[in-house]
Amino acid sequence: MLEVQNLSMRFGGLLAVDQVSVDVQEHEIVSIIGPNGAGKTTVFNCISGFYKPTGGKILFRGQEIQGKPDYKISRLGMVRTFQHVRLFGKMTVVENLLVAQHRHLNTNLIAGLLKTPDYREREKKSLERARYWLERVGLIDMANWEAGNLAYGQQRRLEIARCMVTEPQLLMLDEPAAGLNPAETKELDQLIVSLKEDYNVSVLLIEHDMSLVMGISDRINVINQGRPLASGTPDEIRQNDDVIKAYLGEA
Amino acid sequence: MAAQNFKHALFCAVITLVISYPILGLNLVAEGTSVGLEGATTGTVINVFLAAVAVFLFQLFRDNIMGIFGKVPNLNPLPKRGPVSQERRMLMERVFFVAIILFALLWPFIVSRGAVDLATLVLIYIMLALGLNVVVGLAGLLDLGYVAFYAVGAYTFALLSQYFGVSFWLALPIGALLAALFGFVLGFPVLRLRGDYLAIVTLGFGEIIRILLNNWTSLTGGPNGIGGIPDPTLFGMEFGRRVKEEGNVSFHETFGIAYSGEHKVIFLYLIALVLAIFTLLVIRRFMRMPVGRAWEALREDEIAARSLGLSRTAVKLSAFTIGAFFAGFAGTVFASKQGFISPESFVFLESAIILAIVVLGGMGSQVGVILAAIAVTILPELAREFSEYRMLIFGAAMVLMMVWRPQGLLPMRRIQIELKEQG
Ligand SMILES: Nc1ncnc2c1ncn2[C@@H]1O[C@H](COP(=O)(O)OP(=O)(O)O)[C@@H](O)[C@H]1O
Numbered sequence: 001m002l003e004v005q006n007l008s009m010r011f012g013g014l015l016a017v018d019q020v021s022v023d024v025q026e027h028e029i030v031s032i033i034g035p036n037g038a039g040k041t042t043v044f045n046c047i048s049g050f051y052k053p054t055g056g057k058i059l060f061r062g063q064e065i066q067g068k069p070d071y072k073i074s075r076l077g078m079v080r081t082f083q084h085v086r087l088f089g090k091m092t093v094v095e096n097l098l099v100a101q102h103r104h105l106n107t108n109l110i111a112g113l114l115k116t117p118d119y120r121e122r123e124k125k126s127l128e129r130a131r132y133w134l135e136r137v138g139l140i141d142m143a144n145w146e147a148g149n150l151a152y153g154q155q156r157r158l159e160i161a162r163c164m165v166t167e168p169q170l171l172m173l174d175e176p177a178a179g180l181n182p183a184e185t186k187e188l189d190q191l192i193v194s195l196k197e198d199y200n201v202s203v204l205l206i207e208h209d210m211s212l213v214m215g216i217s218d219r220i221n222v223i224n225q226g227r228p229l230a231s232g233t234p235d236e237i238r239q240n241d242d243v244i245k246a247y248l249g250e251a
Numbered sequence: 252m253a254a255q256n257f258k259h260a261l262f263c264a265v266i267t268l269v270i271s272y273p274i275l276g277l278n279l280v281a282e283g284t285s286v287g288l289e290g291a292t293t294g295t296v297i298n299v300f301l302a303a304v305a306v307f308l309f310q311l312f313r314d315n316i317m318g319i320f321g322k323v324p325n326l327n328p329l330p331k332r333g334p335v336s337q338e339r340r341m342l343m344e345r346v347f348f349v350a351i352i353l354f355a356l357l358w359p360f361i362v363s364r365g366a367v368d369l370a371t372l373v374l375i376y377i378m379l380a381l382g383l384n385v386v387v388g389l390a391g392l393l394d395l396g397y398v399a400f401y402a403v404g405a406y407t408f409a410l411l412s413q414y415f416g417v418s419f420w421l422a423l424p425i426g427a428l429l430a431a432l433f434g435f436v437l438g439f440p441v442l443r444l445r446g447d448y449l450a451i452v453t454l455g456f457g458e459i460i461r462i463l464l465n466n467w468t469s470l471t472g473g474p475n476g477i478g479g480i481p482d483p484t485l486f487g488m489e490f491g492r493r494v495k496e497e498g499n500v501s502f503h504e505t506f507g508i509a510y511s512g513e514h515k516v517i518f519l520y521l522i523a524l525v526l527a528i529f530t531l532l533v534i535r536r537f538m539r540m541p542v543g544r545a546w547e548a549l550r551e552d553e554i555a556a557r558s559l560g561l562s563r564t565a566v567k568l569s570a571f572t573i574g575a576f577f578a579g580f581a582g583t584v585f586a587s588k589q590g591f592i593s594p595e596s597f598v599f600l601e602s603a604i605i606l607a608i609v610v611l612g613g614m615g616s617q618v619g620v621i622l623a624a625i626a627v628t629i630l631p632e633l634a635r636e637f638s639e640y641r642m643l644i645f646g647a648a649m650v651l652m653m654v655w656r657p658q659g660l661l662p663m664r665r666i667q668i669e670l671k672e673q674g
């Protein structure tokens with residue numbers, strides 16, 4: 001469904017991403033790994049429309065999307081989380097989920113002022129969806145807390161729930177396990193697999209936690225200093241000499 | 252420590268002298284064609300030295316003084332309240348609104364004409380502050396030129412009535428919509444700006460409008476302003492002693508009561524009250540609607556908002572447009588109340604006062620903003636003798652608030668949403 005072809009991104013003199021290709025098929029978890037500064041987040045930023053790539057093509061369901069504005073890309077059904085959690089801190093947990101669902105809501109001002117039946121119906125459905133996902137990630141008891149007051153692990157889960165209420169086809173997670181304790185990482189592991197199995201969402205994952213990546217990925221892309229180093233199944237990656245030398249060897 | 256404080260205090264005192272003596276202690280005098288210097292009166296010189304001594308003493312005992320200052324929050328009349336339950340809070344808010352509206356309805360019949368006039372002004376400021384609250388408090392866009400939209404509303408009515416004889420009731424929606432259009436248009440160039448840059452551009456915009464009104468003499472009368480703006484009518488009834496407009500009748504004759512100038516003042520007050528309540532309720536609904544949540548999301552984290560498919564353009568423009576719309580409302584009422592407007596009523600200070608109301612009240616909080624609007628408008632009137640020190644008191648109040656209660660009088664409380672029953 002997603003095809004990134006020879007993507008390049010140059011910041012002044014720095015070629016942060018150089019000819020990287022990634023593809024994600026339906027019902028697949030694909031990971032991007034590589035040392036810090038390898039250009040993984042930059043790839044995400046290009047796909048999600050925050051940066052306009054300086055070279056290459058990005059196709060989503062056959063449609064070229066490189067250079068499209070970010071909000072349009074997310075409306076196509078491709079949403080992401082951030083390496084550093086980005087919640088609407090002063091808004092409550094439910095409100096965070098409602099903001100994400102504005103596409104499902106009746107945003108007509110007059111309809112809202114008059115509370116037309118259609119408006120109420122959609123609002124009710126959105127609340128229902130929010131409730132469902134809060135239960136799913138175990139945050140239902142904090143529904144009316146300010147998001148900024150949640151513990152770190154909870155914030156991470158809320159960020160994923162916030163993506164899921166948009167009912168995406170492709171979910172992009174940027175280091176979702178960073179800062180989580182082993183128990184939380186295990187929960188996350190199960191959650192990601194369940195997103196694929198139960199909700200038919202494809203996942204593009206950036207992660208440093210090797211056991212997590214090796215355990216759940218269908219395919220892995222390794223990049224190093226902006227350049228593609230290897231790609232293949234977890235087993236192939238584990239045995240790839242280049243990868244062992246450049247990356248796994250250090251850890 | 253003491254020695255260091257002493258040195259520091261001495262230094263501050265000397266600086267005070269160095270700065271203030273040349274400014275206050277020396278005067279420029281014209282001696283024929285050239286300009287000369289001459290010492291000020293002894294009184295002034297003594298004052299300058301006294302000021303230096305005051306600075307010296309303050310700096311010397313700064314730790315003690317600030318220590319006392321630090322204890323002040325304990326005297327805070329609004330201490331950190333425990334979490335009030337959702338129902339209680341909604342009830343309290345509703346009671347507050349109903350009580351204040353009832354009181355406001357009775358007000359004109361129990362007080363003097365001057366007090367009613369002042370209350371109308373308070374209502375105008377409430378409308379302005381509620382409107383600006385959308386832009387600054389909710390959407391987090393620091394707008395320092397809000398008064399421009401107020402001016403657009405007021406001048407729309409003034410010009411329409413002068414050139415086309417348009418009545419208040421027709422001018423009201425036109426003024427508001429035109430102000431909204433200006434808000435929309437201003438929104439475009441500032442879409443990419445945030446924080447300080449946005450503040451400066453909006454400040455400039457406010458000044459441009461004012462200077463334009465001042466200099467486009469053929470249309471607006473320039474600094475002389477526009478007079479003879481008609482009063483509102485009630486179903487074709489005029490409130491003047493004599494009917495001005497063909498086809499209208501006069502209020503006092505229709506009801507067979509003696510003419511009184513008060514009728515008009517009270518009527519205008521009631522219009523302002525209805526419009527202020529309308530503003531309050533509409534914005535209150537907006538805050539609970541997708542658009543209101545989008546404003547806040549943009550304020551909290553623009554990147555996250557965009558990553559979820561919110562268009563920055565649409566969200567920012569809607570905040571500017573809706574905020575400006577209500578300023579246009581307020582402007583039309585203001586023009587009608589004054590009967591005469593000039594660019595002088597729309598200076599930067601006016602923007603600053605409206606912004607101060609929003610900040611004092613508590614960003615995003617409607618009850619807080621209303622309380623602050625009342626306080627900021629009425630207190631200077633009560634303390635007429637101190638009117639020269641109005642800005643000083645104002646500044647001091649702001650500083651105290653920042654130390655004391657940086658979140659405002661009544662900070663915004665989140666709306667709680669019950670989810671479990673839904674299931
Ligand atoms: N906006 C930017 N401007 C300039 N350089 C950037 C920018 N974003 C990322 N970079 C650079 O690109 C390189 C890759 O960064 P990043 O994609 O964040 O790496 P990773 O996520 O793999 O740790 C780094 O050297 C970083 O400094």
Ligand SMILES: [Mg+2]
Nearest residue numbers: 040041042083
């Ligand atoms: Mg990164």
